Amino acid sequence: xKLLGSPASAYARKxxxxxxxxxxxxxxxxxxxxxxxxxxxxxxxxxxxPVLVCLDGSAVYDSxxxxxxxxxLSGPRLIPEAFADRIAVKRWEALGDGIVDATVxxxxxxxxxEDKRQGEEFxxxxxxxxxxxxATMERDLGAGEFCHGGAFTLADIACGVAxxxxxxxxxxxxxxxxxxxxxxxxxxxxxxxxxxxTKGDPL
Ligand SMILES: N[C@@H](CCC(=O)N[C@@H](CS)C(=O)NCC(=O)O)C(=O)O
Numbered sequence: 001x002k003l004l005g006s007p008a009s010a011y012a013r014k015x016x017x018x019x020x021x022x023x024x025x026x027x028x029x030x031x032x033x034x035x036x037x038x039x040x041x042x043x044x045x046x047x048x049x050p051v052l053v054c055l056d057g058s059a060v061y062d063s064x065x066x067x068x069x070x071x072x073l074s075g076p077r078l079i080p081e082a083f084a085d086r087i088a089v090k091r092w093e094a095l096g097d098g099i100v101d102a103t104v105x106x107x108x109x110x111x112x113x114e115d116k117r118q119g120e121e122f123x124x125x126x127x128x129x130x131x132x133x134x135a136t137m138e139r140d141l142g143a144g145e146f147c148h149g150g151a152f153t154l155a156d157i158a159c160g161v162a163x164x165x166x167x168x169x170x171x172x173x174x175x176x177x178x179x180x181x182x183x184x185x186x187x188x189x190x191x192x193x194x195x196x197x198t199k200g201d202p203l
Contacts, residue, residue, distance in 0.1 A: 009050065138180075168201070
């Protein structure tokens with residue numbers, strides 16, 4: 001199997017952490033879909049990373065589907081089987097991914113020439129998603145060790161990836177100040193091999 005991704009993609013990092021946690025062997029191929037030489041659209045018609053290319057040549061995307069596929073292959077379950085727990089963990093994933101989506105939107109907008117940017121209303125909408133997402137994660141984690149239940153799951157991965165992405169691309173946002181439970185979670189996650197090995201450089 002091979003995973004197409006890039007160090008700048010938080011969605012690809014989420015998948016890489018799952019691969020590490022489950023000890024699944026997979027080649028990691030850096031492919032930036034915006035480059036002309038990219039092969040991504042040969043595997044994913046949407047032209048987006050991450051894409052997982054299976055041994056039979058079939059492709060799996062997007063990141064929530066890849067993660068679910070990998071979780072079913074082998075190793076300790078990161079998505080619980082019981083229905084209510086499963087939905088709860090996937091809701092955490094949606095929250096983490098949503099914070100990443102809003103952060104990517106702001107990043108891309110900020111890279112446009114000033115007169116082509118989307119304006120204040122857009123900024124307020126995206127920063128609101130990040131702020132409310134963080135507040136919800138802080139409230140729901142509380143004093144617990146893990147985001148959901150009494151064990152490490154995809155919920156912790158998705159939440160940790162979103163926090164790591166904020167550090168990577170919005171270093172000036174001091175999210176730790178008002179979210180002490182998330183700050184402690186991020187510290188615990190940083191000590192895991194899977195997080196340490198996949199940590200991206202600041203963009
Ligand atoms: N919902 C998708 C989002 C994937 C995504 O937005 N990937 C970005 C890189 S971080 C991408 O490939 N962008 C290129 C494009 O959209 O053309 C997932 O979770 O995999």
